[in-house]
Amino acid sequence: MTAQILDGKEIAKGVIARVKSQTEALVHATGVTPGLAVIIVGDDPASHVYVSSKSRMAKECGFRSSQYTLEATTSQEELAALVAKLNADTSVHGILVQLPLPAGLDADAIIQAIDPAKDVDGLGVANAGKLMTGDLKTGLISCTPAGAMVFVRQVHGNDLSGLDAVVIGRSNLFGKPMAALLLAANATVTTAHSRTKDLADHCRRADILVAAVGRPQMVQGDWIKPGATVIDVGINRIDAPERGEGKTRLVGDVDFQAAEQVAGTITPVPGGVGPMTIAMLMANTVISAHRAAGREPPVF
Numbered sequence: 001m002t003a004q005i006l007d008g009k010e011i012a013k014g015v016i017a018r019v020k021s022q023t024e025a026l027v028h029a030t031g032v033t034p035g036l037a038v039i040i041v042g043d044d045p046a047s048h049v050y051v052s053s054k055s056r057m058a059k060e061c062g063f064r065s066s067q068y069t070l071e072a073t074t075s076q077e078e079l080a081a082l083v084a085k086l087n088a089d090t091s092v093h094g095i096l097v098q099l100p101l102p103a104g105l106d107a108d109a110i111i112q113a114i115d116p117a118k119d120v121d122g123l124g125v126a127n128a129g130k131l132m133t134g135d136l137k138t139g140l141i142s143c144t145p146a147g148a149m150v151f152v153r154q155v156h157g158n159d160l161s162g163l164d165a166v167v168i169g170r171s172n173l174f175g176k177p178m179a180a181l182l183l184a185a186n187a188t189v190t191t192a193h194s195r196t197k198d199l200a201d202h203c204r205r206a207d208i209l210v211a212a213v214g215r216p217q218m219v220q221g222d223w224i225k226p227g228a229t230v231i232d233v234g235i236n237r238i239d240a241p242e243r244g245e246g247k248t249r250l251v252g253d254v255d256f257q258a259a260e261q262v263a264g265t266i267t268p269v270p271g272g273v274g275p276m277t278i279a280m281l282m283a284n285t286v287i288s289a290h291r292a293a294g295r296e297p298p299v300f
Helices: 008-030 045-060 076-088 107-113 125-132 143-156 175-184 199-204 256-260 273-292
Strands: 035-041 064-070 094-097 164-168 188-192 208-211 229-232 236-239 248-251
Touching (some): 008 143, 035 045, 035 273, 045 064, 045 273, 076 094, 076 107, 094 107, 094 273, 143 175, 143 208, 143 229, 143 273, 164 175, 164 199, 175 208, 188 199
Parallel strands (some): 035 064, 164 188, 208 229
Antiparallel strands (some): 236 248
8 A cells, every 4th residue: 555645736735725815805805005125135945936936826816926135235124124114014914024034133133123014934932932832823833834734634534532643853943833733733743853752653653644854764664653644844855876977865754665565655756845835835825914904714
């Protein structure tokens, strides 16, 4: 038996279609167009690729999209002043600061300065705190775990009562919010990490196994419970001599070929969680715009 593969591109398309329809309905009912402001500092090529794709998707969704490209020499005060200006702009419903910031800038101070109602990346302490206390109604959930939960719900529905979930990784960006989302859906959750003893044994108990450690192909096929749902959040570039000298390829934190023979459902890398992250950023922006207009926000 080979696992069912969860196609992130297709599922993300469904999220984007709903964002578009909700945007059209909001504009029609209130005249409010969701506004997303993206700030990029410096000239990191990968960051520019990410920002371009986010801006393009925002326009496709019918948003008012604005991009602020700042020099690498931008000071902390200048960046904070731009965030404050966007906080005060009622036509902006989402503010995204592309990370990493150049050396010398305090990224955390900038993230915390974003109005929590416009923190569409869900990284500020106000939104993180709401998630940790089980308030999924009034905050904004960080995009990658929100996207991973869409996959989980596709397989298991909204209520995970009686299911064991294991999250490998305890980062503030993904591991902790993912564990909180699973817990809020009534799963029994174990958060494992680099210092966990007998990691493979913990994994073998998991009906839902989420890997987010940044170690290529660390999770072996025999770590996986037969029929389990495996969500691979890792993106690692490894050498691929079979493709030619100096060539590389992307792999996840899970040994996909081995896991595919054991798991019930699995996400691929690339093409799994990645496309969902941008889709959930758009979802958070339309949710924020609905709240600003005094309307009941959609659920994704």
